[in-house]
Structures are given as C-alpha cells and as structure tokens.
Amino acid sequence: MAGHPVVRAHSLSKSYGSQRGIERLDFTVESGEIFGLLGPNGAGKTTTIRLLLDLIRPTSGRVDLFGADPRSDPAVRRRIGYLPGDLRLYERLSGREQLNYFAGLRGLHGLGRAEELAARFDVELDRTLKTLSKGNRQKVGIVQAFMHDPELLILDEPTSGLDPLVQQTFHALLDETRAAGRTVLISSHVLPEVQRVADRVALLREGRLVLEDTVDALRSHAVARVEATLAEAAAPDAFAGLPGVRELERHGLMVVFAVQGEPDGLLKALATHRVTALESREADLEDVFLALYGKPS
C-alpha cells in the first residue's frame, strides 16, 4: 500500500493574528492511499488544504508536493485535482465552457474524462452554471477535479450538498481511484464517510494534529462506549479522574463513557451506585473522536 510520499507537511503553521490557524502540523500522505483529514468545522482543515495548494503561505514550516515546493513549481499542479470546500464556478459559463477553460490550462487535449464522468454523475454540461442546483454544481466540481486523471486528489468536504445516491457514486469513484494507484487527501467532518473510504486519518482539533493513524488502528485504540443507567443521579464529579475513562454525556439518569483499556476502574466506581442498566459496545470513530475531544463534533 504505502509508496513514496506524495504530500508532506513539515511543521506547518499558519497564524491569523488573534484568530486560530494551524500549529506545527506534520503529516505525510503516501502514494496510493486515501488519507482522511478529519475534524470539526473551524479545526483548520481548509487552511491546511489551501496551504498545500499555495493559495495561502505558511507562517512557518514547509510543504512538499511530489518532492517539490508548490510555490516555485506551479507545473506540479498539473498532477493534482482539487475540489474546494466552498466551490465557486464561473456562473455565466456553461459547465462545458468552464471545463474547457481548465482543460486548456492543464494542457489536456479535449475534455479528458469529463464526458464519461458527467454521464456517470448525470450532470448536464451545456447548461449555464448559475441555473444548476448546488448539488449539480458540486458534481461539476467533482468532474473538473477528476477530468485529467490526476495522480493526487485534494478534496475538501467533497460530498457536501450531494444526495445519498450520488454520494455512493462518488465513493465508488474513490474506490476506483485508489485501485488505479492514485493518492487522495480528503477532508471531512463526517466520520462515517472517512471511516468508509480512508486508509489513514489525521484528526485535527483547534489547529493541532491530535492523532494520526490507520483507520483500523484507531478503531482498535479503543475505546469502548459504555452506557450506564443509574437509579439515582450521581454527583457531577462522581466519575472524574478515573484513568482511561472519560464521561461524555448524561441523558437524565444515563451516563455515557468512553473507556480506553481496562474497564475495571469504571466498574468499581459504578459499583458504589445502584446500576439499573449497563451497555457496552465497540467504538466507532465517532467515539474515538468523542473520547479525544470530549465533546460531540
């Protein structure tokens, strides 16, 4: 699976005065993998992606794309397909005119894979873009990102605005893309999506990389999700400070925990209360996320 590094962030920082940017990100995306950049809105996913594309410049640190600095070598972007999180197209052009424009800039003969992809996503290329729905514009955005069959795809929240059926088509396209040995960096705040498509994930929180691992390892990191229902409400700090245990939320008498490692400490603490129901299940990424963040994303 792992090949040579395609994307490399070296201690990448971006500060915006008082606003939070990102701080000292280090990560590598290897060729042939799908790398998920995960985090809630405002965590710095889009900032990271725009740094990779040289649309904004790092305060410190460095980016390598295919071993080159994207700033000194714009030609490297011929090997990249990009779908922005907040996609804006040339409203007065038709989809075909916009695709033609970009095909020319990328040195493509004709429209590359655009016709095939447009047919697959069922999007009309001859209509003026401003007459298309948000979902259909997003499809045009996907088509332009994939039309030149790039080696690296950088996709910022690619399925936003797509209905579930189209999301399936998109996921199938991602699977094919990986099978063809392409590399994908995909950002999302939707955990199941990343869990479904990515090989590895990096969790971003408040501009910092809090975790980077394979999806499998993350799941095994594991955290179990334990829901205990008590006969009487426990004191707010009743379960504070237990090693490996984080209280996530309370719904009335039910308390939800994320438990990492042995559940022994939690069980002993629960034993001092009358427990009317107890449920435990394997964690999905959502819980890993909650355990790390301590609050819902």
Place this chain on the structure above:
Amino acid sequence: MPRRVLTRTVRDSGRSFGGFAAYIVMIVAAIVSIYPSLGHNPSLTKLVQSYPGTLKAFIGFGGVVDYSTGIGYLGIELFSLMLPALLIAAGVMAAARAIAAEEEQQTLDLLLANPISRTRLLLEKAAALFVQLVLLAAVLFVALAVSTSLAGMDVTVAHLAAGAAAAALLALLFGMLALAVGAATGKRGLALAVAGGAAVAAYLANALCSLVGALAPLRQASPFYQYSVVDPLRHGLVFAHAAPLAVGALALVVVAAFAFNRRDLA
C-alpha cells in the same frame, strides 16, 4: 502554453466593452455631426474667448481653446474630457474585475489550483486589458475617421489615430493602477475607488495647476498633463509625453505582480 486566461478574460468582458464601444460611437457621431452648424461660427469662438481662465483651463485641449477649426472642436468637445473619461471607465472597471472580482467571487482558488503561476495569471490579465483597450481605441479611431470625413473636417487620419492611441494609453495607466490595487488587496471596490479617484485628481490637478504658476511642477506629475499638453490631433503622438504613461503602466504591472505573489488569497 496558449494564452487561455487572456482569451477567456477578453471574451468574458465582451459585453461590457461592447457597450462602451457602442456608446463611444454614438457620442463621436453626435458631437461631430453638429460641427458643421457650430464650428465656423465666429461669434461662438468670440464667446469662448471671453470665458474666464478657469473655465478655459477645463475645456481647452493641447493648451488652446479653439472652436473655429475641426481639430480645436474635437479637442474641446471630445478629447479634453469625454473620450478619456469613457476609456478610463472601461479600463478601470475591467481591471478591477481582473483579479479582485475573481477573488471576491471565490473563483480564484480553483483557477490557481491549475498549473499556472500567479505571475503568469497576472500578466495575462494585464495583457487582456491591453488588448481590450486597443480594440476600444480601434473602434474610436474608425468612428472618428468616418464621422470627421463625412463632416468634412480638416483632420488627418494619422492624427486621429494618434489621438485615439493617446486616450487609450491614458486609460491603460489608470487601468493598471486598478489592476495593481486589486491584485494587492483582492478588493474590487477599493481598486475602483483608488483608480477612479486618481483619475479625477489627475484631471483636476492638470486643469487647476495650469492656473497657478507656483503649482506648475505639480501639474507635470498629472498623467492628464502628459496626455494633453501637446495636442496629438495636431502633432501626433509625442514620445516624450507618451513614454511616461507607458512606463508608468508597465511599472504598475510589476508592482501588481510583486504584491500578488507575496500575499495570501482571501
């Protein structure tokens, strides 16, 4: 690499420039067509001669106020203000759109994710502005040549071409200013305001400073002075006065490229 951005930009602003072209043709045709009934009127010349200096400074062109000849009439009615104002408006509006509107409409991110450097993008946008103004100047020239010949005015075709070129060169300078402000800040409104304000200030400085001897050196800093001090309709394009405008426009492109390359896009 073919000049995709240049051709796309010229094509996209076709409607706007077409509108300006039509307006210029109408104005030229209307103004020139009434010349036969006004131009040879000695009492009008006398009336204008009796105007106060301030007024003459504003309406005159090439240092003279002369209603008695075709050249003088064209200078006063068209070249002193109307034509440069139209060309400047067309150029500044297009230039403010070039980078800043793409940035405000957020199409710039996707455009620059293509294999094109910021410098190249900016140079093609600047070249597009040049092409647009050349086309507009060509329309102006044809309108002038046809209408003055129909009206029987004593102006040579070469001098009409020089006049159209001088006005377009002036517009190019203010256009590049708008491009530079837009490229440096990403703000279309600011680009319009700075370039438009500079054009108005330059016009006023040229007219007002001609009235006050002490302010004469200031006047020479005005692009309108360089444009109008030697009437291109009488003397053609004079290198010493055209060169500062062209050099200024080029310098602004360099500044624009430098500023555009150094900053974060919005």
